[in-house]
Amino acid sequence: MTGNHGAAAEEARAGFRADGLDARLVVERGTRPGGGAAFRLDVTLTVAPGEVVALLGPNGAGKTTALRALAGLMPLTEGHLRLDGVALERTPPESRPVGVVFQDYLLFPHLTALDNVAFGPRCQGASKAAARAQAAAWLDRLGLAAHADAKPRKLSGGQAQRVALARALATHPRLLLLDEPLAALDARTRLEVRAQLRRHLADFEAVAVLVTHDPLDAMVLADRLVVVEEGRIVQEGSPSDIARHPRTDYIAQLVGLNLYRGKADGHTVRLDTGPLLTTTEALTGPVYVAFPPNAVTLHRDRPTGSSARNLWRCEVGGLETHGDQIRAVLTGELPLVADLTTVAAAELDLYPGAEVWAAVKATQTHAYPV
Amino acid sequence: MTPTDKAGAAPGTLRDGRRLRIRTGDGRGVPLPLLLPALAGLAFLLVPLAGLLVRTPWHSLPGLLAGAQVWQALQLSLICATAATAVSLVVGVPLAWLLARVEFPGRGLVRALVTLPLVLPPVVGGVALLMALGRNGIVGQWLDSWFGITLPFTTAGVVVAEAFVALPFLVISVEGTLRAADPRYEEAAATLGASRFTAFRRVTLPLIAPGIAAGAVLAWARALGEFGATITFAGNFPGRTQTMPLAVYLALQSDPEAAIALSLVLLAVSIAVLAALRDRWVAAG
Numbered sequence: 001m002t003g004n005h006g007a008a009a010e011e012a013r014a015g016f017r018a019d020g021l022d023a024r025l026v027v028e029r030g031t032r033p034g035g036g037a038a039f040r041l042d043v044t045l046t047v048a049p050g051e052v053v054a055l056l057g058p059n060g061a062g063k064t065t066a067l068r069a070l071a072g073l074m075p076l077t078e079g080h081l082r083l084d085g086v087a088l089e090r091t092p093p094e095s096r097p098v099g100v101v102f103q104d105y106l107l108f109p110h111l112t113a114l115d116n117v118a119f120g121p122r123c124q125g126a127s128k129a130a131a132r133a134q135a136a137a138w139l140d141r142l143g144l145a146a147h148a149d150a151k152p153r154k155l156s157g158g159q160a161q162r163v164a165l166a167r168a169l170a171t172h173p174r175l176l177l178l179d180e181p182l183a184a185l186d187a188r189t190r191l192e193v194r195a196q197l198r199r200h201l202a203d204f205e206a207v208a209v210l211v212t213h214d215p216l217d218a219m220v221l222a223d224r225l226v227v228v229e230e231g232r233i234v235q236e237g238s239p240s241d242i243a244r245h246p247r248t249d250y251i252a253q254l255v256g257l258n259l260y261r262g263k264a265d266g267h268t269v270r271l272d273t274g275p276l277l278t279t280t281e282a283l284t285g286p287v288y289v290a291f292p293p294n295a296v297t298l299h300r301d302r303p304t305g306s307s308a309r310n311l312w313r314c315e316v317g318g319l320e321t322h323g324d325q326i327r328a329v330l331t332g333e334l335p336l337v338a339d340l341t342t343v344a345a346a347e348l349d350l351y352p353g354a355e356v357w358a359a360v361k362a363t364q365t366h367a368y369p370v
Numbered sequence: 371m372t373p374t375d376k377a378g379a380a381p382g383t384l385r386d387g388r389r390l391r392i393r394t395g396d397g398r399g400v401p402l403p404l405l406l407p408a409l410a411g412l413a414f415l416l417v418p419l420a421g422l423l424v425r426t427p428w429h430s431l432p433g434l435l436a437g438a439q440v441w442q443a444l445q446l447s448l449i450c451a452t453a454a455t456a457v458s459l460v461v462g463v464p465l466a467w468l469l470a471r472v473e474f475p476g477r478g479l480v481r482a483l484v485t486l487p488l489v490l491p492p493v494v495g496g497v498a499l500l501m502a503l504g505r506n507g508i509v510g511q512w513l514d515s516w517f518g519i520t521l522p523f524t525t526a527g528v529v530v531a532e533a534f535v536a537l538p539f540l541v542i543s544v545e546g547t548l549r550a551a552d553p554r555y556e557e558a559a560a561t562l563g564a565s566r567f568t569a570f571r572r573v574t575l576p577l578i579a580p581g582i583a584a585g586a587v588l589a590w591a592r593a594l595g596e597f598g599a600t601i602t603f604a605g606n607f608p609g610r611t612q613t614m615p616l617a618v619y620l621a622l623q624s625d626p627e628a629a630i631a632l633s634l635v636l637l638a639v640s641i642a643v644l645a646a647l648r649d650r651w652v653a654a655g
Contacts, residue, residue, distance in 0.1 A: 073557050093560040106558040110576040119572070123563035171563055 021047040021175055021207045024079035025069045027062075041065050041231040042079075045209070047224075049084075049174075052201050052208040054222030056215060058250055062231040063211040064103075067177050070209065072096050083175055083207070094123070096175075099168030103180040105160050107152035113139060113163045114148040120171035138166040142200070158189045165200060176201075178210035182217050194220055215254040219243065227251055245368050246290060257290040258336045261370065269367060275334050278309045279367040286370040293327065295364035296338035299357040300348055310360040312336075316352050319345070326350075330358055419637070426634055427627045434631040442609050443617040444635060450525065450613060451593040454532035458540045458589045463582060466544035467570065471553065481545075488538045495534055496602025503530065503603075527604035528611050532593035540589040547581025548574070584647065591643045595636070 027041040041062040047053045055063045068074040070081065072093035081089040088096050099120075107116050117135035118128075126134065139148050142162045152160055161181065168176060181197060182190050198221050201208050212218050218225050219239035227235040227242065227250070235247045246252040252259030262271035264283040270276055277289055303311070314332035321327070326345040328338045338358060340348075350356070427434070434440070468474075469481055487495055503510040503521045513519040521527045555577060559569035575582075597615040604611040606620065614636050621629035 071557075071561050073560070093557070094563050094565055096561075098561060100558070100561040102554065102558060106552075106554055108555060108558075108573055108577075119559070119564070120562035123559075123565075123568060167562065 019085055020049045020051070021045060021070075021081075021083055021209070023070065023081040025066050025081065026077045026079040027065050027069050027074060028077040039065075039231060041069075043226070043228060043231075043233050045226065047207045047209060049206050050204070051224065052204075052210065052222045053224045053226055054218035055209065055211045055226050055228055056213065056218045056254075057228035058213060061228045063213075063228055064179055066228070067100075067179050067209065067211050070175065071098050071100050071177055097171075097173050098175045098177060099171050099173030101161075101164045101168050101176070101178040101181055104184050105152075105164035107155075107160055107163055107167070109152050112149050112151055113144060113155065113159075116152065116163055117167045117170050120167060124171060134170060135166070138170045139163070142166050156189070157185045158193045161185065161193055162196070165197070169200075169204070174206045176204060176206065176208040178208070180212055180214075181210060181221075182214065183212070197221060244290075244366070245288065247288060247370075252290065257292055258296075259288060259290045260334075261286070261288055263287070264367060267362070271334070273334070275312060277365065278362040279365045280363055281367045283367055283369060287367045288370060289365055289367045291360055291365040293337045293339040294325075295360050296336060296340075297359045298328065298338055298340060298344075298348055298350070299359065300355075302357050303359060309362060310365070312358050314356055314358050316350050316354045316356060318352055319350060328356075330356065334358070422630060422633055422637065426630050430627065431631055431634075434628050435635070437628075439608060439617065440628075440632060440635070443612055443614050443632070446525070446528070446609070446612065447594055447614040450528045450532055451536075451590050451596075453529045454536050454593040455540075455586050455590040457529065457533040458537045458593075459582070459586060462537050462540040462585070462589075463544055463575075466541045466548055467574070469541070470545045470548035471556075484541050485538050487535050488542075492535055492596065492598030492600075493602050496531060496599035499531060499534060499599065499603040503527075522603055523605040523607065523611060525604075525610055528600055528613060531599040531603040532596045535596055535599055536589035536593040539592050540585040543585030543588055544578065544582055547578045547585075550581075551577050587643060587647055591640065594639065 023046075024044045025041060029039045039062065043055075043062070043066055045053065045066075055066060057063050065074060069076055072088070072091060076089050079089070080087065083097065107113075108119065111119065114132060114135050117138050118131040121131035121134045122128065136145070136148060139145055142165065144159060144162055144166065147155060147159055147163075150159075152163070155163060161184070165178075165181075182194055185193055194217060201210075201221060210218075210221060212221075222239065225235075225237060225239055225242050226233055227248070229248060229250055235242060235251060237245075242251060243255045246255055246257055246259050249259060260269075260271045260273070260277065262269040262277065264279070264281075264285060264287040266282050266284070267278055267280070268276055269279055269283075269287055269289050271289070279289055302313075312333040314330035314334065314336070316328055317331040317335075318329045319326055320329075322339060324342070325339045326342055328340065328345070328350060330336050330338060336358060348354075348356070465484065469477065469484070490498075500522060501507050503513070505511065505514055505520060505522065510521065513521065521530055551574065555573050556566075556569045559573045560566070564572065594613075595615055596613070597619070600611070600613060601616055606612050606616050608617075612620070614632060618629050618632045618636065621632055
């Protein structure tokens, strides 16, 4: 049985068929005595070779579970997992043509960077010298030749990340998995490593799936986003599509939009929560309406003769700095988030509890069918 | 969930802090009901050692230690303790791995059984070994009739008796280290194509090496001092099964000065072991 799987994995590794990843991952976890709630992950993923897909979602959404299921570190309750046409759901992790870059890299602390990278080829049967030669080539390719003899604790976060990537790539995986690849890095390193990682992922010819809760990482690194919430896929699409047409509060918040759901009748949308909204698009039926926080203007007194037809009476719930702007979280008729300049905030004399009028021009809103 | 969280969960740290606070006391005195028993306890532990040193016949010591029997016993002790440690390592590390990494029904019971020799009086262990491996024992009779192997009252029997009492120390120490070690390194190895055994050999074993070393020293020290199981199972034959503790006991009956000299040697070995372990346990204070 193991031999069969080994052969299957071998075949997959050799890439006889190049039709990428086709999986339905169902993982169930009952309530645990320790207090963990019951959880069910059910996601369907199809990814073409050369494509980079990001699983994006809040903590606890099941992204990492999906990744572990793909790697074989967690058994599927049901579903299937085919990679390049080969069924892998019963294949143990060591026989899957899958490479993983773990969140905190998990570089073996007792081995040098070179031996970490050579570990995979060694396990695949290469001689020590051949494995090391391959590892050296990978390190060289990732610009780490100078650090080949360094132990992981001597490496910076960015270097460790690249060693982890080299280690995963050195096994020639047909599926590369990256778990929060940039989460362990500080902000400055992150910028640089993100750009490098994007290049390496673009070069990678097989399937790449990465997991992240950072929308920027997802949008920069991936060709396609799959948004997972509570174990289910809530939205899928290109980064720009998702950024423009969020379908859940979580995504709207991620991409920084005010998002509402309602019923459209021409240019007017009756929101599910009550208020009316005038939009540019003329639609009928259930729709989403979104507008960015900087499209909102605030007034202490009801504006007269304003061209804005969307006007609501709100109360300031909270204020925070957001870049070089002030972000006001408003409650009331229509809960929304507004961005304004520091000067404007001072002139308006905003403070939590202050009453304001919020106006949004119809041209700044964007409505799209559910 | 980071490796440092797990590996660095040194129980000593918290205790360190707490002890330090008591010691500095913030200007408050230590209550007598605590101080007096504490000092009595300390004296209770130290006075016998002081007695040993005070009563040591330092002038005749070289002569006493020069006797061939002393070195024979010491040599036998060192060889047997080392062999028992080797046996413990060969079977104990895999046993610890099984207990730490594999979930199987009755694991708790197995762990309890493994620790049983820790609390079992060694003499009882010796009797049990006789019943199992003695010439008429449930296993021993087959060893004798099939392979002609006799364990009781042989040097090999000493090793068996010592391994029996030392093994639990090693298993517990290694299992603790394994539990503290991040199992995700093994997962990482698996995603790189390593079988479970390869992952154990090339990743886990090097990572837990310090814990194995500490467990081995502990097991070795326990084996070196073994008396009850050894004398019951292996007897007391000079040159063959008479280890240092047995020699000390025997000498005490006939030549107390010799007993003191022998004890001093064992004390020196014990202190050397303690010194070797100071980073791990002694310094935790």
